[in-house]
Amino acid sequence: MRARIGDWLDERIGHREVLAQWQRPVAGGASFAHTLSFLVAFLLVIEAASGALLALYYAPSTGAAWASVAYIEDQVTMGSVVRGVHRWGMSAVVIVAGLHLVVTALRGGYRRPRELQWWLGLGLIGVITLYSVTGFVLRWDQYGYWATKVELAYVNDAPGPGRQLVQAVQGGNEFGNLTLTHFYALHAVVLPIVTLLLAWALRAQARRHGVLPTGGPARAAWPYQSLRNWVVAALALIALVAWSEHAGGAGLDGPADPTAAYDARPQWYFRPLFALVNTFGSLRTFMALGLPLVVFGVLAAVPLFDGRPGRPRRHYAVLAMLFVGLVGAIGVSMQSYAKDDDDQELQRRSHRFAREAARARALAKTNGVPSPGGLAVFTTPRFYVARTLWASECASCHDGDDRKAPVIGPGLASRAHIRSLLLDPSAPEHFGTSKKIVDDENAMPKTEAAGADLDALVELLYAETGATDVDAAKVEQGKPLFDDGPCADCHNRAGTDASTGPNLAGYGSRRYYEAVLRDSGAPNLFGKLDDMPAYDDDLEPNQIRAMADYLVWLRTATPADLEALKASKGP
Amino acid sequence: MSEQDPTGDPPSSSAGDATRRRFLQVATCAVGGGVGAALLVPVARLVGHPVGAVVVSSPTDPIDAIAADQVGDLPVRVPLVAASVRDAYASTANVVLGAAWLRRGKDGQIAALSSVCPHKGCAIGFAEGAKRFECPCHSATFDLDGARLSGPAERGLDPLPVVIERGRVKVTWVRYQPGGADRKPA
Numbered sequence: 001m002r003a004r005i006g007d008w009l010d011e012r013i014g015h016r017e018v019l020a021q022w023q024r025p026v027a028g029g030a031s032f033a034h035t036l037s038f039l040v041a042f043l044l045v046i047e048a049a050s051g052a053l054l055a056l057y058y059a060p061s062t063g064a065a066w067a068s069v070a071y072i073e074d075q076v077t078m079g080s081v082v083r084g085v086h087r088w089g090m091s092a093v094v095i096v097a098g099l100h101l102v103v104t105a106l107r108g109g110y111r112r113p114r115e116l117q118w119w120l121g122l123g124l125i126g127v128i129t130l131y132s133v134t135g136f137v138l139r140w141d142q143y144g145y146w147a148t149k150v151e152l153a154y155v156n157d158a159p160g161p162g163r164q165l166v167q168a169v170q171g172g173n174e175f176g177n178l179t180l181t182h183f184y185a186l187h188a189v190v191l192p193i194v195t196l197l198l199a200w201a202l203r204a205q206a207r208r209h210g211v212l213p214t215g216g217p218a219r220a221a222w223p224y225q226s227l228r229n230w231v232v233a234a235l236a237l238i239a240l241v242a243w244s245e246h247a248g249g250a251g252l253d254g255p256a257d258p259t260a261a262y263d264a265r266p267q268w269y270f271r272p273l274f275a276l277v278n279t280f281g282s283l284r285t286f287m288a289l290g291l292p293l294v295v296f297g298v299l300a301a302v303p304l305f306d307g308r309p310g311r312p313r314r315h316y317a318v319l320a321m322l323f324v325g326l327v328g329a330i331g332v333s334m335q336s337y338a339k340d341d342d343d344q345e346l347q348r349r350s351h352r353f354a355r356e357a358a359r360a361r362a363l364a365k366t367n368g369v370p371s372p373g374g375l376a377v378f379t380t381p382r383f384y385v386a387r388t389l390w391a392s393e394c395a396s397c398h399d400g401d402d403r404k405a406p407v408i409g410p411g412l413a414s415r416a417h418i419r420s421l422l423l424d425p426s427a428p429e430h431f432g433t434s435k436k437i438v439d440d441e442n443a444m445p446k447t448e449a450a451g452a453d454l455d456a457l458v459e460l461l462y463a464e465t466g467a468t469d470v471d472a473a474k475v476e477q478g479k480p481l482f483d484d485g486p487c488a489d490c491h492n493r494a495g496t497d498a499s500t501g502p503n504l505a506g507y508g509s510r511r512y513y514e515a516v517l518r519d520s521g522a523p524n525l526f527g528k529l530d531d532m533p534a535y536d537d538d539l540e541p542n543q544i545r546a547m548a549d550y551l552v553w554l555r556t557a558t559p560a561d562l563e564a565l566k567a568s569k570g571p
Numbered sequence: 572m573s574e575q576d577p578t579g580d581p582p583s584s585s586a587g588d589a590t591r592r593r594f595l596q597v598a599t600c601a602v603g604g605g606v607g608a609a610l611l612v613p614v615a616r617l618v619g620h621p622v623g624a625v626v627v628s629s630p631t632d633p634i635d636a637i638a639a640d641q642v643g644d645l646p647v648r649v650p651l652v653a654a655s656v657r658d659a660y661a662s663t664a665n666v667v668l669g670a671a672w673l674r675r676g677k678d679g680q681i682a683a684l685s686s687v688c689p690h691k692g693c694a695i696g697f698a699e700g701a702k703r704f705e706c707p708c709h710s711a712t713f714d715l716d717g718a719r720l721s722g723p724a725e726r727g728l729d730p731l732p733v734v735i736e737r738g739r740v741k742v743t744w745v746r747y748q749p750g751g752a753d754r755k756p757a
Contacts (some may be wrong), residue, residue, distance in 0.1 A: 079734060145695060150708055153691035155751040164622045172626025173757050174746065176658040182621075258652045259670035259686060261696030264708040278709055283724055345698075350705065372663050 022222035028213030030224035033107075036100040037206070038125075038229040039236055041199065043093045046194060046237070047131075050086040055188060058138070060180035065140035066255040067372030070364040073252045084244030090131055092240050094269050097125050101299075104321055108306070108315055109212050115303040118203045122299055123196045127191055132267050134187035137179065140374060142353060145256035146264035148183075149175065153533075155289040254357035255374020262353065263346055270330035271500030290499035295325070318396065363568075381568040385543055386550030393535070403433045405532065410562050412554040413465050413508030419458045421445040436531045442500050451483065457481055464493070465555060498523035506556065513548035629653035629668060632736050633741035636671060642681050642740060646674040646697050646704075648717065651744045670694065671731050671742045672704070676717065683731040683742045684717045690724040692749035704728060725752040 010016045057076055059068040072079035092492035101121060104110060110118035137148035156166045171178025200286075219225065244250075266274050276287045298321070305313040340346055360377050360560040367380035379385070398408040405428045411417050421430050431437045437444075451455055462479030463470040482493060497503060503524040506512040515522065517539070521530035535544065554562075638647040648670050654753040671685040672695075684704075686694045693708035703720060704713040711722030718727045732743040746757040 061661070063661065063663065081681055146708070150691045150693065153749040158749065163748075167622045167624075168618055170621075171659070172621040172624050174627040176627040177661055178621060178626055257665060259648065261686075261707050264693055290738045346707070349696075372666060375667060544642045 008393065012419075021220075023220045025218035025220055026211060026225070027218050029216030029220065030221070030228055031214040032228055032232065033103060034211050034212060034233040035229050036096060036103060038204075039096050039232055040093060040100060042113060042229075042233045043089055043096060043120050043236065043240075044195060044199070046240075047089050050089065051188060053082050053310065054086060058183040058184075060138065062140065062180065062421050063371050064369075065138060065180050067253075067364060067369035067377070069139050069141070069252055070361050070369070070374075073339075074365050080249045081241070081244070084247070084249035086245045087135075087249075088247065089127065089240055090135070091268070093303040094132075096236070101125070101255070102322060102326075102429045104212075105302070105318060107212050108309060110303040110306070111309055112303070112307050114205070114209055114416075115307070117202060118303050120301060120434060122201070122296060124195070124337045125436060126296065127194055127198065129458055131187060131268070133189055134183045134191065134268070136267065137183050139252060140180065140256050141253035141357070142157065142260060142262045143251070143253040143265075144173070146262045147266055148461050151266070154285065157285050159291050164232045167390070179506065187318060189450060223263050230516050240541070251362065255351060255377065257375055260353070261349070263349060264341075264527065265340070268333070271333040271336055278336070279332070296462055303565070308382055366453075379564070383546070383550045383553065383565060385546040387565065389539070389543060389547050390550070393533075397532070403428075405434050407552055408551070408554070410554055410557040410559050412551060413462075414555050415458050415462050416484045419454065422449070422454065422457065434531060437526075440529055442529070444490070445486070452477075453481055457487070460493070461504065461507055464506055464512075465506060465552075466510075467505075468553070492524075496524050498527065500527075501529075502526055506549040508552075510548040510552050513551045514544055517544050517547055533546050578651070581744040607617070610748075627656065627658045629656045629666070629744070631743065633666075633743045634731070636683075636742045637673065637733060637738045639735050639738050639740050642673045644675055644698070645702075646672040646684075648672055648686065648695075648697070649742070651709050651742055653744070668744045669746070671744075672697065672728075673733075673740060676716070680734055681735065682716075682739055683733045683740075685731050685747070687729065687746065687749070688724065689729060689747070689749060689754075690722070690725045695728070725750065726754065729754055 008015075027506060054072060057068055057072045059065060069083075072083055075079070104121070105120070133148070133151055152166050152170055154470075155162050155169075158165075159179040167173065169182055171182045219266065273288060273291065276291065277284050280287050302318050305414065306318050360374065363377045363380050365376075367377070368378065370376035381387075394408065397403060399403040420427070424430065424446055425431050426438050427444075429446070445452065445458070456474045458478075458479035459471050459474035460482055463475045482488060482491075487493075490499055492499050492503045492505065493507075494505050495503070496505070516532075517523060518536040519534040520526050520532045521528075526532075539547075557565075577708055581704050595651045600646050618753070625667050627654050628654065634651045634653065636651060637647070641647070649670050649672075650670050653666050653668050655662055656668070657728075660734040672686055673681055673683050675681050687710065688695050688706040690706060690709055690711045693705045693706050695704045695711075695713070697703075698705045702715065704715075704717070706722065706724070711724040712720040713724070713728050714720055716727075717730065719725075729745070731745055748757045
């Protein structure tokens, strides 16, 4: 049965001939030295697969990019693992491709007739660096945003069409939505197509010219080389996941903030350039753009310089150049990292940005990110608008020892608060610091009511707040006490009529607070006793409403509730 | 006949057949090349669309920044929030465009500097100890008036237009191209 299916298939796709190729002995035999090209291909497949998984969740727009990455990182099952593998997998590709280049050079593998393989390999390494450049901005966090901004600024400075190139790539005059769609398309569609073409060409070349002989006996690729390939791939995958977990995954900084003095730093494989750019004064732009071109040019010229075997001095020269280049790159990078480590100010800033990132991600997880984008996550804590207004507009008079007005805090317009106000209106926490009121001949006297009468008056006013736990019998009892007693000399408790003191209809309700905020000096409120600014012109209706909602919330809030609110507040 | 023509054409001997085949080859290249060239047109047009285009824009009127009496001798950083930003297909309210460093000069006038470093576009910070502006990316430094002191920047910090209205400082946001000694709007 199996044979018949095999026959059927072979007649149509001819797979037996293909499979037989793998069984033919290969001159030079199997070797771990030959696993590197397989490993690069394997890691690129891991990149493609993890990238496809991330694309299931990612949204490339300024409003959604950071939010969707935070979602992947903090909420999608295994999202942070896949992101970590995707990010560090590209670092692994850089390392393995670099190692492959060195091993090839050691063995003179760039010589005739393999020049094209060498050049195609260099092209692949170039494409790999472009994955990094296009991938990092997609996070739209501080790290990716600023690093990419600087990279594009260098291209902008390049002679010739640098500026036009930047505009085409970033999609217009500034970073924005098109930057994300452009980089996403390059990263996830265009570069993979180029990579596939290069990989196909490299594979065709490898088939044509065979492996570089290692001196071992001829062996079939299957299973002798294949086993080595997969053992190395398995080890590499384990190492990759272990490293990614050790490094804390791909990481995600706070949302891109165009005002933040963020220490933009490139990926580790661009660090030598960063170090050199910062070392060589007037040669900066050359260092950033010209140097990579020179390095690629020199590497590309290697097969021309040492094109045939039997000239060991030329081979040594190539190896010496590679060695000096590598050691130099590692040296300047380490120096640059050490410099950052020693910079106390930088470390302090980096801790501050890390705290901000943690808060942004915690808020994104609990509240979601508003549609304007990542930065708006800081406005999602409860009563954010009100607390911000409180800090800028209210606290200077209503909070602290230098108060000029009543304390506004937890328990505002609660029974206890009303009772305390009635018992001593001129106490420091009430109108004691409101000069215009306490100094006026009409300043409110202490109530003479006590016992059940006081309870009834308190309940009457408390009912105005709209609270639901009102004792209706006590309210009824309070009405005549108010209307026939001294209260009514200065206050109304219904309608909108003005009197000496505020009209107490709806006292402590949202409507009352909105009226006070709009214009506390209105005739039916504090009138000429008023000393508070009118906010009708300066605040938006939604701000006034948000503030009033907050004041209503204070009635039932405890000091601990307020502390919790402060702790969740944005920057 | 011992050899078969690898092209599959019948063995030919006449010059007319060779000419005909040559013509067909040229025709194939011409048609294929024409298709390829036609496909390049939309590629070039769509890729080139953003070049020179103002894709991201916001109202150019001054943005309310801070109360004038809160600006002193030392620079304060104030984020400039656009009422709305048009960004390609999207229109978004309350978008932070960038920040201005505001300071009262010796003459008592309030001046604003863009926080965008004129070197590579990072946002500069203020070092309170050294009393100077410092860029965290490539260590460019500037004095309190924005003139360059050291580092890679080729010009001083970019000034932003300021007006005072009813005690409020209002700043006009202008983004310049990074790099170069001259200021070119981005």
